[in-house]
Amino acid sequence: MALESGLESASNCVTEPLRQAKLAFPISGRVAEKRVKEGQRVKRGEVIYLLERRREQLEEKRAKLLLEDRSALNGARAREQMLGKQLTINRRLFERNQSISREELDKLILEHELALQEHARLVNEKRRQKVDHALAAESLRLRALSAPIDGVAASLKFEPGEMIDANQLAAHLVDVRSGVAVCHVEDQLARRLPVGAQVSLRILSGAPVMRRGEVIFAAPLMDPSSGLRRVKIAFENTDNAVILGAPAAIDGVTP
Template sequence: MVFMALASRAEAVDAARAALEAPLGASAALRCLSTPARDVTLTMPVTGQIQELAVMEGDRVKPGDLLLRVDDRLADIEYKRRKMIANDASELKAAKARLRSVSQRLKAAMELLQSTHSISQDEVDELALERVLANSDVTRLLHEQSVQAIEARRAKLEKESHRLTAPFDGTVVEILTEQGATIHADQPLIRLVDTRTGVLECSLESDGDADLKVGGRMTIGFPAHNPTTMRHGVVSFVSPLQDSASHLRKIKIRFDNADGAVLLGMAGIILANVQSPAEEARVGARSEASPREKPARVVQQ
């Protein structure tokens, strides 16, 4: 099946109406269904009791908005404890001060040994050993401080894992739990969809998709809803595989639905390719020399 550009919006509407009126068995070249570009069922990695359910079905949310919170009191206490330990640098400061003091004493002792010999070599060696030990203490405490900082970050992430937030702009369409309920890790909780962008998924006869390429523009319609509801979409996926039973290939066409005119979930059809200006000029030149080609046949879903 090769799709041709429709001459006008009126022809596109007529084609959509024809598809709606065509008998179901007329052709099975295309079977299309519209879906949201993003449709996810959210879970959490923790087990606990829901302390706050912050949304209702139908609510619009933005990225980062709180959806629900599981009891996080113990996680909050652990985070504060780890943070306090990580921020306590008193022992490290004392160790650094001792290292500076020993280093100064060692330097003075070495100068005395060389200039006046009023101090023995054993005393200098003892100070040198003390400096090595003081330096080791500083190194150990710096390492412990890094470990405590990592533990504090881990405790913070553990606390944050008790909060479920929206990953993108969308609408809450289903809540699968309730406030006060005890949930388990990875349990489905909230379904969130973004209907501003739709995807028309179609199954296409393999011998008729030669002109379909990723990035190509298509005109699509939704005659079962309204013959005048049409969109220009972009082919986002053309399957490299053919279904062994039906001999059809799957394609996906993304289209803008910011106005919400398309009720996602309804069936749709491909009306025509959207040609570039250069292609339209070539088609126009041919049409002057020959009768206008009829619009591509629209297939009933």
């Protein structure tokens, strides 16, 4: 592949991971465990840090026990059903031959109504307990910092026993299997680099490494201070031949 006549090779590019994640806790706390080391590969969902969480564990357990205890609810339901059957039988007796008094029937109606209300109250209580358990589980979950992507732990900022503030950078993960060259190029070249264009990259990672890439972004605006436009070119790096962060140059564009 070659640039069209009149265009020189563009070398104002820097490579970086196509996918990376900078992680922080949304809450403050003291580090209890650091489960990975810098440079270690991690899988998505793998726990990297744990904050002290004994209190949150106990609260989640308490909320779970309350939620799972249905003895009062089941008892209220059984009583309501029993009184409902008694009421049906006694209402028929009253209507047929008045073998029970109106006062006795009214008393049974009231007892059944109270049983219905108690059952409804306990149903609502279970709903509230379900919310309480969800909140306790979420509070516990927030004290674990997990990897959102497969990658390598490029940096880990804290050790067990240290305090972390909310939203303070704790870990940086990078997926080195694919990269992106972020280039700042003249408008004349940028016009020949629409999204989807195939590009030949020369990456200066020790000995130059050649990669075929694809344009995934072309800025619609020109930087007013430099007169350049930003273009991103994605490329594969499954062989890890490219040390991401290295400079790169565009060697050619498919006509």
